[in-house]
Amino acid sequence: MSARRLVSLVLAAASCAACSPIQSALDPQSPQAESLHELFWLFVVVCSVVWLAVMASLTLALLRNRSTASEATAAGSRTPALAVGAAVVATVLIVAGLTIASFLATRSLATDGGGLVIKLRGYQWWWEATYPAEGVVTANEIHLPVGRPVRMELSAADVIHSFWVPQLQGKLDLIPGRDNAVTITVTKEGVYRGQCAEFCGLQHAHMGLIVVAEPPAAFDAWARAQAAVAAAPTEPEAQAGAALFQAKACSSCHAIRGTAASAKVGPDLTHVASRRSIAADVLPATRGAFAAWIVDPQTIKPGANMPAIALEPAELRALSAYMTALK
Amino acid sequence: MEEQRLDRSGRVLAAALAGLALSACEREERVMRRDPPVVAALDEAALLPGGVGGAEPLAHVALGKPYETNAYEIAQGKRLYAAMNCAGCHGDGSGGVGPSLIDGWWAYGADLPSLYATIRDGRPRGMPPYRQKLPPDSIWQLAGYVQTLASYSAKTAAPGRDDAPQTRPAENRAPATQAPLEPPAR
Numbered sequence: 391m392s393a394r395r396l397v398s399l400v401l402a403a404a405s406c407a408a409c410s411p412i413q414s415a416l417d418p419q420s421p422q423a424e425s426l427h428e429l430f431w432l433f434v435v436v437c438s439v440v441w442l443a444v445m446a447s448l449t450l451a452l453l454r455n456r457s458t459a460s461e462a463t464a465a466g467s468r469t470p471a472l473a474v475g476a477a478v479v480a481t482v483l484i485v486a487g488l489t490i491a492s493f494l495a496t497r498s499l500a501t502d503g504g505g506l507v508i509k510l511r512g513y514q515w516w517w518e519a520t521y522p523a524e525g526v527v528t529a530n531e532i533h534l535p536v537g538r539p540v541r542m543e544l545s546a547a548d549v550i551h552s553f554w555v556p557q558l559q560g561k562l563d564l565i566p567g568r569d570n571a572v573t574i575t576v577t578k579e580g581v582y583r584g585q586c587a588e589f590c591g592l593q594h595a596h597m598g599l600i601v602v603a604e605p606p607a608a609f610d611a612w613a614r615a616q617a618a619v620a621a622a623p624t625e626p627e628a629q630a631g632a633a634l635f636q637a638k639a640c641s642s643c644h645a646i647r648g649t650a651a652s653a654k655v656g657p658d659l660t661h662v663a664s665r666r667s668i669a670a671d672v673l674p675a676t677r678g679a680f681a682a683w684i685v686d687p688q689t690i691k692p693g694a695n696m697p698a699i700a701l702e703p704a705e706l707r708a709l710s711a712y713m714t715a716l717k
Numbered sequence: 718m719e720e721q722r723l724d725r726s727g728r729v730l731a732a733a734l735a736g737l738a739l740s741a742c743e744r745e746e747r748v749m750r751r752d753p754p755v756v757a758a759l760d761e762a763a764l765l766p767g768g769v770g771g772a773e774p775l776a777h778v779a780l781g782k783p784y785e786t787n788a789y790e791i792a793q794g795k796r797l798y799a800a801m802n803c804a805g806c807h808g809d810g811s812g813g814v815g816p817s818l819i820d821g822w823w824a825y826g827a828d829l830p831s832l833y834a835t836i837r838d839g840r841p842r843g844m845p846p847y848r849q850k851l852p853p854d855s856i857w858q859l860a861g862y863v864q865t866l867a868s869y870s871a872k873t874a875a876p877g878r879d880d881a882p883q884t885r886p887a888e889n890r891a892p893a894t895q896a897p898l899e900p901p902a903r
């Protein structure tokens with residue numbers, strides 16, 4: 391590595407340490423992530439001490455000269471007792487540690503939330519989020535109220551996925567036919583990024599999830615807006631798009647509440663333009679990105695379960711105008 | 718001299734192995750994206766009047782008949798069979814409101830062009846058309862999958878297994894060893 395490259399690497403690392411990360415396990419923002427974070431540093435310290443001790447004794451052993459070493463073996467009659475003692479102590483320590491750890495883990499998994507339940511369902515390769523009490527169905531972006539425990543109920547539609555938002559929670563799998571649940575309490579406002587953490591096929595790497603933690607009042611306003619049906623578009627171009635959406639294949643996979651489209655093969659698009667990103671955090675939710683995605687999803691996310699639909703340029707413009715109007 | 722002959726036979730062996738490996742690849746190869754003109758050309762099946770029987774689109778032949786021989790396309794067809802709720806009428810294939818697709822009796826033909834026409838244009842006694850609901854390549858995937866349900870001979874490619882316990886013979890087990898002479902009593 392050239393010196394210049396090294397310098398720029400160090401600089402990059404330093405600048406990263408300064409910014410607030412959007413996806414980092416070293417920046418915990420909930421008690422659950424906090425305990426993982428403590429555990430991480432505990433591991434680092436304990437393992438470093440052990441490693442240093444082992445290296446030190448190895449160095450000592452190498453430095454001691456042969457004659458003293460052979461004397462020691464000749465006199466070594468207390469060794470069996472020492473070995474047995476060490477084994478017993480290690481076993482007791484390990485069992486005690488595991489008991490405490492599993493007790494803590496069960497406690498953190500079993501607490502139920504403060505009434506807010508989010509059902510998160512994994513699909514190849516996107517997330518569906520349902521808030522049963524609030525009547526919200528959305529995809530790839532969830533909102534949480536700060537300071538309130540939220541029970542996440544995890545399920546999968548096709549293969550195993552894993553829910554992982556490093557700042558909020560350790561990984562927990564979404565398993566077809568076996569629902570998991572975890573409770574998290576976010577302590578600080580912010581936008582966090584999560585990612586599927588269990589290899590689930592072609593587009594596993596493009597299965598991101600945005601988590602927005604906001605004050606309770608803002609959350610309530612968001613939930614009310616999301617629960618509403620889609621407003622009918624007012625611009626003529628978007629109106630043409632709405633008609634196309636029903637006539638073309640779109641409506642055989644997507645739901646837009648308030649219209650005849652109610653299929654559940656792809657993400658609910660009722661308020662798609664209110665999200666920060668589309669296609670599981672691959673593109674921003676802008677008009678250009680909508681058009682790019684609709685005209686050629688297989689170049690952006692090869693293998694994604696949305697086929698390209700043949701569209702005239704005017705039809706594509708109308709559809710992207712309609713998507714942008716779905717605030 | 719001896720060495721040279723060994724060399725040559727080694728090369729022949731390597732070529733034969735590579736050929737074998739490549740032919741297996743074709744069955745597993747995943748083509749995620751087809752160019753729009755190819756997809757449009759896939760819609761051009763030359764059907765006989767009545768929509769039963771006919772010639773496959775030239776594009777399908779030119780592509781090497783992927784919807785018949787490629788495991789990925791057939792597996793995508795299986796996914797669409799569930800997603801498009803074909804099961805709502807045909808059940809797991811053994812029938813419901815719609816006829817059974819695994820009894821070996823095909824009222825409208827089991828060749829790919831006929832199956833494609835069945836799904837794209839619908840059939841008069843209650844099979845809805847999917848022309849507006851799916852693009853041609855997706856309809857081909859469905860046709861290829863439906864054909865594995867009760868083909869008369871096993872194909873070289875099969876879709877993925879069911880996750881849930883099997884309720885009918887697995888696809889591509891060629892359950893219909895020969896075509897029944899009369900329609901099944903329903």
Ligand SMILES: [Cu+2]
Nearest residue numbers: 586588590594
């Ligand atoms: Cu994944």
